[in-house]
Amino acid sequence: MQATSTLDQAEAPPAVKSRSFKRAFADVREAWDHRELWGHLGWQDIKQRYRRSVIGPLWITISMGTTALALGLLYSVLxxxxxxxxxxYITAGFIIWNFILGCVTEGTDVFIANEGLIKHLPAPITVHVMRMVWRQVLFLxxxxxxxxxVMVIFFSTLSEPYRMTAGGTLQPGISWTIxxxxxxxxxxxVNAVWVALLFGVISTRFRDIPPVVNSFINLVFFMTPIVWDADILTKVTKTGEDSQWRVLIAELNPVYHFVEVVRAPLLGHYVDWHHWAxxxxxxxxxxxGALVILRNYRARVSYWV
Structure with missing residues (x-):
């Protein structure tokens, strides 16, 4: 009995130490120190995906260009x-949305997809998240x-105050605020990293999370002002009360604020302070939340994958 008690006391400090915010912060800090590793792996992901392609990663650009052009022509008429x-507006919105979409959908699968590396590579688990986010940065x-x-073609319009729709908000135009x-x-x-950490760990334990997120993200796309302008919410109503209710559709969507803080400066739009808040x-x-998850379950990821 005495030997067992002594053994439990000897093993107790490491167990407590492994579940501390210090260890969680250390995992993130060590992952940043390994930036040459995840930076190289991210480049290799791009090269591997277009390994036998003639124009390689330019397919990313072509795909984005055709999608933005088609939807821009359609929704400008509608x-x-x-x-x-x-x-x-649609081009910038789609570029930012694709980055968010890639980080969320691939973030839920980030540890599952790197099962082999997690089991055989002695590195912080945040390294795999950094690799995924870096890959999405390269796509962007x-x-x-x-x-x-697009900016070169339409710079004359965007460099002066303009409205996207008749009766819409007057935007100041492109300036140093870009x-x-x-x-x-x-x-x-930075937010993409915590999203991937949080959902990645949870999805590793509960494998139903990735398909749920993939289904829900389509609804988020249509509820976010990407192919439509938020001004339309006030124009389709007759009373101010109804207008305020409809504006909440966009305002209560956090993705809208993340898209807007990046897109608005790129287009010369006014950025309200509440988006930054x-x-x-x-x-x-x-x-x-991500650090709490990392603190409690970081060591279990290798057993769950």
Missing amino acids: LDAELPAFLP AHNLVIYVI LLAIPAFVLLA VVGGFTVLGWF
């Missing part, structure tokens, strides 16, 4: 919007080519 203002970089082309897109995207990438709040709360 919503009675000016094409020179609406096509850049390819898609930005379409944004540049630089705000840089910190906004950094915030977006919502994004900042989700950043703090999301990372707290």
